[in-house]
Amino acid sequence: MRTSLNEINAIEAWHFQQGELPDRLLTEAQILSNPQLKEKAKWQSATYDLVKQYGRDKLLHEIRKVEKQLFTVPKYRSFQDRIRSIFKR
């Protein structure tokens, strides 16, 4: 891998606390002493957060799709009747 990808790899290991402790401590020291690397670590952390949100939105979309099917498709009629009866009481 080229140097910049190795750097991303090192930041990732530091961020998720993976790999050998001496390697992570070395990365941490480099981040603290190198403002450019510190910036990269900051944006990489923000990226992980946004990727998580993207994955969560995708899962929520799938859940809503399944729910819509369950409440509208005729083959799930018995489920629909069961739920309807709960809220009719």
Place this chain on the structure above:
Amino acid sequence: MTFLNNRPNGENMLVKEKSKPRTREDQILMCYKAVFPVAASYVRRQGGSLEDTQEVFQQALVAFYERSQNVMFQPEQEDQAYLMGIFKNLWIKHRSHSQRFAHLDDFDLEDEKNPSVIKQKLVQYLKQSGERCMELLQSFYYEKLSMKQLAERFGYVSERSVTVQKYKCLEKVRNEVRQKSLQYEDFFE
């Protein structure tokens, strides 16, 4: 690719059935069939509606999924009961939040359920600028797929090539986040 693909024994403990569900959609369907009626009865007894149940159940499934993807996840109860426990906790929060903010319109609360508007705008921008990279990254970091599964899903010949591609995507998205953040400085404060 199941809800519980990181369990040490690889078993689906959500619903004990002979045939193991194959997709995440199957798993969601099974969760609805097994637990939603119990959740609906619970909400009904508390004076809630079907819409309340649906909204909170969706959030409970997301929370359950994320917890089950953690390799350290070791629920002490059966999974159905565990999901119902999450649902009850979220229901209590939903009710207290509804009562507290019932008089406020358009209240933007930043929490797990309601990510900030800026965050959603950034996610939308990243999706439009490079959906394939976002798909690859979320498959690894959110779905926790292995490199082998990732190579299969995205058509790479080896785990090595998909590993390199993952880091290239991460670099690309990181640069886009940095550039775009100039417009949304508050998000990163």
